[in-house]
Amino acid sequence: MARTPPTTVTRVRLWRWRRNPLRRRSDVAEAWIVLVAWTLAVLGGGFAGVVAAQVTDSGFAARRAEVHAVSAVLTDDVAKTPTAASGDDRGRVWATVRWTDPGGSPHTGLVKVFPGAPDGTRLTVWTNRAGRVVSEPVTGTEATFQVVLTGALVAPLAGAAVWAAGWAGRSLLMRRRLAEWDEEWKQAGPEWRRFSGGRG
Structure with missing residues (x-):
């Protein structure tokens, strides 16, 4: 008894771009x-x-x-032990500094510094156009x-x-295609069953 060769399915690439009766x-x-x-x-x-x-x-x-950066001085001794410092401040504490703007007007503000700095320590702070201390x-x-x-x-x-x-657009098309197939099968199904002798 001769063996029937296995059926192979060939996948056609880019079939949606090619002209064919099923497209x-x-x-x-x-x-x-x-x-x-x-x-x-x-x-x-x-x-x-x-x-x-x-x-x-x-x-x-x-x-x-x-x-812009300005040179300022501490107006008091900074505590040696950090208090209420958050984890991202690396142990720094609030301290009051004093500086003079380019017009000669004095300013004071609070900045974060490392503890232990004595009164009169010079440091660089950043200020905005309104003269307020801001982050670097x-x-x-x-x-x-x-x-x-x-x-x-x-x-x-x-x-x-x-x-x-x-x-999402492709999914909508697929649902529409399935609905079209279902509608066409409702029309072709009775003919197919009659043609196949009622089987299936």
């Missing part, structure tokens, strides 16, 4: 949705990452332009790192958002 308009639309979604996910994600990095860098530059602006390697990190985080998130939108 539907929804198949072509799905192919376009997938192509556009992947293209926008890659290019749009990269573009969003670059824009986010530039915005972050511009923000740092604007911050640096608004503040981000510069150098830290600024570069934050700019790159922002771009690296935004790019895949933006790409994933575009891909998710494409996937």
Whole structure:
């Protein structure tokens, strides 16, 4: 008895782009949705990452332009033991400092310093245009790192958002196609059963 050779299924690549009698308009639309979604996910994600990095860098530059460093002195001895210092202050405590602006007007403010510094110690503080003490602006390697990190985080998130939108559109097409198949089978099913002699 001769053995029947096994049936092999050949997968046709890019069949939605090729003309064939089984291809539907929804198949072509799905192919376009997938192509556009992947293209926008890659290019749009990269573009969003670059824009986010530039915005972050511009923000740092604007911050640096608004503040300037001044030389100040401590007006009292700083406690030797840190009190109520948060974990990210590395043991620093609040202290009062005094400085003179370029116009000659005296100012005082509170800054974080390491404990143990005596009265009269000179240190550099950062002030804004209103003469208030502010935090030191981000510069150098830290600024570069934050700019790159922002771009690296935004790019895949933006790409994933575009891909998710494409996937949602593709899912809608698939549900529509299944509904079309169900409707067509309701019409063709009786004919098929009659043709096959009532089997199935």
